[in-house]
Amino acid sequence: MSEQELLLKIRDLKIEGRSDETWNQIVNGIDLDLHKGEVLGLIGESGAGKSTIGLAAMGFTRDGCRISNGSVEFDGIDLVNADAATKRGLLGKRIAYVAQSAAASFNPAHRLMEQHTEGPVQHNVFSADESEADGIELYRKLRLPDPENIGFRYPHQVSGGQLQRAMTAMAMACRPDLIIFDEPTTALDVTTQIEVLASIRDIVEQFNTAAIYITHDLAVVAQMADKIKVLLKGDEVEEADTRTMLSSPKEDYTKSLWAVRSFERKQKPMAKADETPVVSIKNVTAAYGGGTVKVLHDVSFDIHAGRTVAVVGESGSGKSTTARCITGLLPPLEGTVEFDGVELPADYRQRDKDQLRQAQMIYQMADTALNPRKTIGEIIGRPVEFYMGLTGAAKRKRVEELLDILELEPNQYIDRLPSELSGGQKQRIGIGRALAAEPKFIICDEVTSALDQLVAEGILRTLAKLQDEFNLAYMFITHDLATVKSIADEVVVMKEGRVVEAGPKDVMFKPPHHAYTDLLLSSVPEMDPDWLDQLLEERGVDNIGDAASSKI
Amino acid sequence: MSVLIWIIGIVAGLLVGGWVIRALGQAINLPSKQANIYFRDMPYLASVGLALAIFAIAVVIYFYFIAPTPFFVWAVNGFIFFALCAFIFRLLGRNVGTEGSKKLFRQMPLTAAFGILVIIVYAFTSIFAGFIAPYGQEEVFAKANLLPGGDVATGGDPAHKLGTDQIGRDILSRIIYGAQNTVGIAFVTTCLAFLIGTTMGFLAAIKGGWVDQLASRVVDALMAIPQLIFALLLMTIATAWAGSNGFLVTVYMVLIIAVLDSTRVYRLSRAVGLNIVVMDYIEAAKLRGETLGYLVFKEILPNAFAPLLAEFGLRFCFVFLTIASLSFLGIGIQPPLADWGTMVKDLAAFINFAQFSPLTAALPLMAAGAIALLTVGVNFVVDWMLQKTSGLKE
Numbered sequence: 001m002s003e004q005e006l007l008l009k010i011r012d013l014k015i016e017g018r019s020d021e022t023w024n025q026i027v028n029g030i031d032l033d034l035h036k037g038e039v040l041g042l043i044g045e046s047g048a049g050k051s052t053i054g055l056a057a058m059g060f061t062r063d064g065c066r067i068s069n070g071s072v073e074f075d076g077i078d079l080v081n082a083d084a085a086t087k088r089g090l091l092g093k094r095i096a097y098v099a100q101s102a103a104a105s106f107n108p109a110h111r112l113m114e115q116h117t118e119g120p121v122q123h124n125v126f127s128a129d130e131s132e133a134d135g136i137e138l139y140r141k142l143r144l145p146d147p148e149n150i151g152f153r154y155p156h157q158v159s160g161g162q163l164q165r166a167m168t169a170m171a172m173a174c175r176p177d178l179i180i181f182d183e184p185t186t187a188l189d190v191t192t193q194i195e196v197l198a199s200i201r202d203i204v205e206q207f208n209t210a211a212i213y214i215t216h217d218l219a220v221v222a223q224m225a226d227k228i229k230v231l232l233k234g235d236e237v238e239e240a241d242t243r244t245m246l247s248s249p250k251e252d253y254t255k256s257l258w259a260v261r262s263f264e265r266k267q268k269p270m271a272k273a274d275e276t277p278v279v280s281i282k283n284v285t286a287a288y289g290g291g292t293v294k295v296l297h298d299v300s301f302d303i304h305a306g307r308t309v310a311v312v313g314e315s316g317s318g319k320s321t322t323a324r325c326i327t328g329l330l331p332p333l334e335g336t337v338e339f340d341g342v343e344l345p346a347d348y349r350q351r352d353k354d355q356l357r358q359a360q361m362i363y364q365m366a367d368t369a370l371n372p373r374k375t376i377g378e379i380i381g382r383p384v385e386f387y388m389g390l391t392g393a394a395k396r397k398r399v400e401e402l403l404d405i406l407e408l409e410p411n412q413y414i415d416r417l418p419s420e421l422s423g424g425q426k427q428r429i430g431i432g433r434a435l436a437a438e439p440k441f442i443i444c445d446e447v448t449s450a451l452d453q454l455v456a457e458g459i460l461r462t463l464a465k466l467q468d469e470f471n472l473a474y475m476f477i478t479h480d481l482a483t484v485k486s487i488a489d490e491v492v493v494m495k496e497g498r499v500v501e502a503g504p505k506d507v508m509f510k511p512p513h514h515a516y517t518d519l520l521l522s523s524v525p526e527m528d529p530d531w532l533d534q535l536l537e538e539r540g541v542d543n544i545g546d547a548a549s550s551k552i
Numbered sequence: 553m554s555v556l557i558w559i560i561g562i563v564a565g566l567l568v569g570g571w572v573i574r575a576l577g578q579a580i581n582l583p584s585k586q587a588n589i590y591f592r593d594m595p596y597l598a599s600v601g602l603a604l605a606i607f608a609i610a611v612v613i614y615f616y617f618i619a620p621t622p623f624f625v626w627a628v629n630g631f632i633f634f635a636l637c638a639f640i641f642r643l644l645g646r647n648v649g650t651e652g653s654k655k656l657f658r659q660m661p662l663t664a665a666f667g668i669l670v671i672i673v674y675a676f677t678s679i680f681a682g683f684i685a686p687y688g689q690e691e692v693f694a695k696a697n698l699l700p701g702g703d704v705a706t707g708g709d710p711a712h713k714l715g716t717d718q719i720g721r722d723i724l725s726r727i728i729y730g731a732q733n734t735v736g737i738a739f740v741t742t743c744l745a746f747l748i749g750t751t752m753g754f755l756a757a758i759k760g761g762w763v764d765q766l767a768s769r770v771v772d773a774l775m776a777i778p779q780l781i782f783a784l785l786l787m788t789i790a791t792a793w794a795g796s797n798g799f800l801v802t803v804y805m806v807l808i809i810a811v812l813d814s815t816r817v818y819r820l821s822r823a824v825g826l827n828i829v830v831m832d833y834i835e836a837a838k839l840r841g842e843t844l845g846y847l848v849f850k851e852i853l854p855n856a857f858a859p860l861l862a863e864f865g866l867r868f869c870f871v872f873l874t875i876a877s878l879s880f881l882g883i884g885i886q887p888p889l890a891d892w893g894t895m896v897k898d899l900a901a902f903i904n905f906a907q908f909s910p911l912t913a914a915l916p917l918m919a920a921g922a923i924a925l926l927t928v929g930v931n932f933v934v935d936w937m938l939q940k941t942s943g944l945k946e
Contacts, residue, residue: 021658084593327839348839356841369832373854386840433836 007177007210008034008057013070015052015061015234027052027234029070036177037208041225041242043215043257045452046423048231050214054180057212058095059087075177093123096171100183102163106155113151116170125174138169141206142199161192168200172207179204179211185220189314189479190523197223197525198536216452218257219525222246223532230254242529256454258527263457264486265464267505268307276341277302278441278473279326279359284335286325291333295321296497298335303441306467308474310488310505312481312520318497319477323443326475327361339441357387360434364446366426370418376403376429377414383436402432405469406462424455428462435466441473448483460487481524485509493517566607570600622910638666664936670929678731686711687722689729689890696720700911714915717898726890727919733889734879735926737806738872744810745871746864749817754848754856756818757825768822771815779812780877787883798886805884809874813867820863824856858941865934869927876923895919 010032016023027049034040042050055061059072059079072079074095077086096119099105107115113135120131132151139147142165155163164184171179184200185193201224204211213224221228221242228245230237230253237251249255271277279302286296296318303309311319324330326337328348337344339358345351363369370379380399384390390398400410406428418426427447434442444463448456464487466472478484484491484505491508493501493516501514513521522539525531577591577599615624642665645657657665677684687693698715699707700723708715714723756764774782790804828834829852837851878884879893887894899916906913 021655083589329835329839348841351841353841356839361836361839363832363836365832369836371831371833371851371855373857383840386842437840 004036004038006033007036007038007075008032009071009073010053010057011071011073013053013056013072014068015049015056016066016068018064018066023066023068025068025234026065027056030231030234030236032057032229034178034210034212036210038227039204039211039213039225041213041215041221041228042231043218043221043228044231044237045216045454047233049234050216050231051182053231054182054212054214055097057178057180058091058097060091089123092119092176093125093174094177096174096176096179098164098167098171098179098181098184100186102167102184103155103160105167106163108155111152111154112158112166112170116151116166116173119170119173123174131173135169135173138172138203139166141203142166142169143195144169159192161188161196164188164196165199168196168203172203172209175207175209177210179209181211181213181215183215186215186217190481190525191314191519193220194523194525194532194535197532200224201532217525218453219527219531222527222529223525230257246527246529263460268489270490270504271302271304271307275304277304277338278340279303279475280338280341281322281326282336282338284322284325284332284337286321286330286332288330294333294497296325296332299494299497299499300335301492301499301502303473303475305440305473306471307489308467308476308487309490309492310476310478310484311492311494312478312484313494314479314520316496317494319479319494320445321497322494323361323445323475323477326443327359353387357383357437358439359441359443360437360439361443361445362427362430362434362447365450366418366423366430369430370426370433372418375415375417376421379418379429380432380436383433387437398436402436405435405466406432408432422455423451424458427451427459431459431462431466435470438470439472441475443475443477445477446479447476449478449480456483457486463487481521493520562607566600566603569603569607570596573603573606574599623906623914626914634666635662638662638669641665641669661936663932667929667932667936670925671933674731674735674926674929677728678735681728681732685725685728687725689721689726690888691721691725693720693722699909700915706909714918715912717895723895723899723915726895727892727922729890730892730895730919730922733885734872734875734892734923737802737885738868738875741806741810741871741875742813742864742868744806745813745867746817746860748810749814750821750853750856750860751848752814753818753821754825754852755844756822757829758844758847758852764822767818771818774812774815780874783808783812783874783878784881784883787878791883798889801883801886802889805875805878809871813871813874817860817863817867821856821860824859825852828852828855858937862934862938862941865930865937869930872923873927892919892923896923 010030013027013030013032014025015027017026018024030049030053032040032053042053044050052062052065056067056072057074059074059082061067067080070080074090077090079087079090082090106112113132116135117126117128117131120126120134121128125131126134135151136147139150144150144162144165150158150162150166158166168179168184181200185196188196197220203209211224213221215221225242227239227241229239230245230251232253237253238245238249240250245254246258249258281302282300284296284299285294287294299318299322301309311322313319321330325332328337328344328346328351331346337346339355344355348356377396377399380402381395384395384398384402388398396414399414403410403413408425408428413421413425418429421429430447447463448459451459460483463474467474474487476483476488488505491501491503491505492499493508493514495516501508501517508517509521511518522535574591574594574596577587577594582588582591612628615621616628639662642657642660642662645660645665646654648654649657693712693716695709695712696716696719698709698712700713700715701708702710702713704710712722712724714727716722717726752767756767786808787801787805790808791801794800794804834847834851837847842851875884876891876893876896879891880897882894882897884893885891896916896919899919902912902915903917904913
């Protein structure tokens with residue numbers, strides 16, 4: 001690698017962000033070297049300054065930020081002091097950017113190909129026709145289905161994983177020297193992610209492009225990067241090539257990141273056959289749009305007191321719909337939901353207060369699950385008042401107790417608004433609201449997928465502690481198999497609205513699997529830099545991800 | 553033809569001027585680094601805009617100092633005066649008050665400070681009209697048609713600074729009372745429109761189905777008819793019902809305008825409400841078994857407050873203008889109550905005196921200006937609030 005010439009040189013980069021009328025430093029002096037054809041992985045939790053540094057590598061800062069010190073040199077050009085015309089000539093042509101959410105980054109009013117050819121035509125690299133032909137070639141290289149025609153669709157007509165690959169193709173359109181990938185696979189399912197990863201790595205190698213790969217997923221970065229830089233709160237923790245970094249990290253923080261998946265609670269034995277389950281779903285078939293689009297087909301499983309049942313599957317497999325049937329938001333067409341052996345009314349509006357109280361829900365996005373105009377005390381206090389009838393000082397005392405259980409200092413948090421909390425703290429408030437109803441059963445809908453790994457682990461530990469304390473039953477909806485490994489007692493695998501496999505965790509994680517379970521398990525990236533290579537070798541490029549999933 | 557040549561000449565001059573200004577700015581090394589970067593990265597069209605601004609200032613200076621006309625000079629003076637007032641008001645706000653209010657004023661643009669100042673002055677005037685006005689609004693004096701200025705030599709009277717109207721009522725007092733009547737009634741009407749509009753809008757958003765269909769189609773039907781024409785039609789009917797009872801006519805007017813304007817409020821609150829009802833916290837509240845009233849007033853309303861407040865400001869302006877228009881047409885606020893719309897109509901003939909006595913001709917403009925000033929002020933504040941809540945920068 002080192003024989004290749006130096007492409008990007010960042011020295012003592014400091015970036016400040018403006019909030020509350022003062023400039024606060026958010027990046028404190030970062031040095032970075034990137035050679036041609038090299039891939040650098042930037043990792044760290046949210047707020048570490050990964051994206052800010054990624055953007056600064058293009059000489060760009062977000063609104064309200066400024067580069068206060070240091071230099072960014074791209075191929076000898078000083079990007080910090082370059083004028084607008086120089087930067088315009090570089091961006092898109094020699095430096096490209098791939099954003100996290102391709103769905104939000106494509107203009108929905110234009111076809112993919114129109115957006116693809118815009119850059120090359122603007123920069124006089126190709127004519128529109130040449131660029132179009134080249135686009136089709138790139139789509140083929142990225143193994144998009146039907147490469148001749150997919151470019152003439154609108155963004156909403158292709159899936160998320162395909163869109164992310166189309167965006168990578170767009171970044172490649174001018175054959176740039178440097179591409180910045182900002183969490184390109186974070187929003188994707190594991191099975192889709194693996195396809196995108198394989199194609200990104202492939203194309204970056206083919207064109208000898210340098211790349212900065214920003215992510216918080218260590219296993220992903222292990223597959224992609226030649227070297228890794230770990231960031232914490234705007235400071236560099238350490239930098240080394242990938243293998244050294246994975247095998248012998250020096251700093252404590254890096255070690256803690258590496259060890260984050262260590263949490264695994266003991267699996268509880270299966271409940272006795274004659275025991276009445278807390279929640280029992282019996283032959284549920286459900287549909288949206290008044291029965292026209294069936295999304296659940298004959299789904300049945302039981303959840304016992306004090307146990308965690310993890311429901312896994314990719315998006316669209318019916319996990320969340322099952323939860324909606326249990327809560328009564330979507331009355332099933334056929335089948336019933338029993339609670340402690342008693343059948344629940346199908347519609348939540350017909351359930352009485354106690355039935356509603358017994359089943360609570362924790363949501364994926366704490367931002368939309370907590371009313372932004374209410375204080376923490378009001379949010380947790382409402383179910384206390386509504387179900388328990390406590391008011392005034394008694395209510396406040398109960399809220400304080402709950403905050404204590406959640407390891408949040410009551411006096412400090414009770415009067416804050418959700419916007420004044422971090423992601424993990426918000427999720428704890430969501431747990432607190434569910435707990436305040438004193439339920440027997442809680443549905444956790446992807447509760448950790450929007451969180452950093454360290455924070456997610458803390459949430460899982462809290463949930464496990466609460467389960468032991470109050471003998472709660474959890475239905476844990478997730479697509480992250482690592483989470484399943486750490487917390488579940490039983491696993492239910494769903495695909496296209498059907499239960500494909502179900503059983504105790506230890507059995508499920510041991511072969512032989514159902515073909516789909518096997519695909520899910522094998523698609524989870526591991527912290528081994530050779531993992532993707534081995535997998536591709538074993539299975540071949542056409543047998544991974546969605547391509548394989550549609551064959552089952 | 554010569555006008556066309558002038559226009560082409562000015563445009564060409566601006567195009568060249570813009571280029572020259574930018575070239576100059578880039579050639580000269582300015583003391584500030586920011587300014588240097590500004591000229592370096594300046595797009596050509598922005599430099600033409602800069603040239604246009606310089607040209608406009610030159611034109612203003614010409615008509616103010618070299619060839620002055622009274623109305624233009626007043627306008628410029630007024631503009632400078634208002635800008636100064638706003639500046640002093642903001643300066644005051646930045647140094648007096650709590651830490652929170654000081655911070656608010658520090659981030660406030662001058663236009664918003666001006667708008668707030670205007671609203672405060674209007675609110676003060678309308679509340680204390682009885683104390684500020686020298687005479688009552690219905691008081692008739694012996695001398696009608698006194699000219700403004702208070703100078704006996706030019707047909708005025710020091711007791712009536714702005715003169716009297718056709719039947720001898722003091723115009724200054726009527727302008728002050730006009731604030732009370734016009735602004736007060738507009739405020740009540742807007743509140744009523746919001747009560748109807750938001751309640752129905754949120755209900756439609758939560759319930760959906762036939763409730764939404766029914767309410768939305770009724771609103772569509774109401775909105776399909778041009779608002780002012782429809783209001784005129786309904787007011788004609790209402791006037792026939794009310795007979796000679798002036799108070800009843802006003803009540804009908806308030807109701808009619810409130811219902812017609814609530815359609816716009818309905819549309820907004822339904823749209824905002826639809827975005828809020830899909831949030832997980834609404835689902836959580838529904839699953840808790842909360843009642844409809846709790847959902848509307850405790851969960852949705854606080855989150856819709858910012859856009860609704862902005863709409864309130866705009867809606868207030870429209871209601872205010874509708875009332876003034878109706879009064880101008882003679883079927884709005886009934887005499888003897890003073891009202892700006894009616895005053896514009898009554899005093900309109902004075903505009904013919906512009907050449908001989910500019911001050912007299914300004915009288916109908918004062919009532920109209922009072923309407924315009926409040927509209928502009930409220931809009932400034934609304935713009936600022938929208939910008940703040942939407943999180944846009946610049």
